[in-house]
Amino acid sequence: MMSRFDVAVIGAGVMGCATALFLARGGMRVVLLDRGEICREASGVNAGTLTMQMTRAALIPYALRAHEMWMAMPKWCAGGDVLATSCPGLSVAFTDAEAAMLEERARIRRAAGAPIELIDGSAAQAIEPGLADGVKLAGHCPIDGFASAYLTGRAFRAALQEAGVTLMEATPVRGINGRFVLDTEAGPVAAQRVVLAGGVWLQDMAAWLGVTLPIKVLINQLVVTERMPPVMRTVLGVASGLLSLKQYANGTVLIGGGWQGIGDRTRGGVAVRPENFLGNVRLAAHTVPALRQARVVRSWLGLEAETADALPAIGPIPGIDDAWIIGSVHSGYTSGPYMGRILAQAILGEAPELPLFPIDRLLHQGSNSA
Secondary structure, X not given: OOEEEEEEEEOOOHHHHHHHHHHHHOOOOEEEEOOOOOOOOHXXXXXXXXXXXXXXXXXXXXXXXXHHHHHOHXXXXXXXOOOOEEEEXXXXXXXXXXXXXXXXHHHHHHHOOOOOEEEOHXXXXXXXXXXXXXXXXXXXXXXXXXXXXXXXXXHHXXXXXXXXXEEEOOOOEEEEEOOOEEEXXXXXXXXXXXXXXXXXXXXXXXXXXXXXXXXXXXXXXXXXXOOOOOOOOOEEEEOOOOOEEEEOOOOOEEEEOOOEOEEEOOOEEEEOOHHHHHHHHHHHHHHOHHHHHOOEEEXXXXXXXXXXXXXXXXXXXXXXOOEEXXXXXXXXXXXXXXXXXXXXXXXXXXXXXXXXXXXXXHOOOOOOOO
């Protein structure tokens, strides 16, 4: 017998999980499908940064609300916890060009609601004593933080089960036939509504419905050090955007910044680029000199999706009633829970607290509905 649901959410990353959770709490019978385990792709391997300074200005209001959700996660997620830590954030400039960039970005983000103030190098070192000399200017934001991304799936699982969501993990969806009959390896699954939440695979998933939605794929490299004594107490970045640093309670330091590895949508992450690995860790050691003594434990890759205008794809799919999409959010881990909540509000027929990001603007001429 074919399983039937009110809504099928395809893709169990943080945004898919949050959408499914709030839909189920809104009274819908929900199935959440993923080709692997929940939150084991980008949502489980990213840097876990919960930041305003690396969030696009248009998304600041969303990120501020999501930050509150992360910090209170055990209260609304059935006790789930990703060890979210609130701390100050610093974005530093070592050159005049970086300082000019920092001033402009801080101005735009302040206008969007982020409480970012510009301070000089000595003030930055007072906040972060481990910071190197030579900082010309820094952006300081008291609302920042980080989480342990690898705990995301475990944190959501109990809440989803408690809400009555049917989890179909290790169940690849091969296509959608007719009106939302999902072709899966476990047999057909029918739903009255469908939500595409597949991250970098949204381009392929949209094609199931006859929609051409170009999605760029970034292959981000991350590095983690051995455990070491405290060397920093903020979320620290460089104005160029090429560095993100934070130290976890266990002493390890996570080094990110979007340096690219080798891979693509089809193969996933294939290999670390040695020259980018070296560039990333050298910049980290330049920014926090104590890291020169650290040994690297491992490096890995995470895939990030980006639309043509670098704004999210969240909302109804044009021309196809009851079909929805969510993904391609810069700093998507930061904003993910809140994005899922407002999409669920829209699907439930409620007015979202903040506007969605419909994809009409992104579709190629000639896109059509199935």
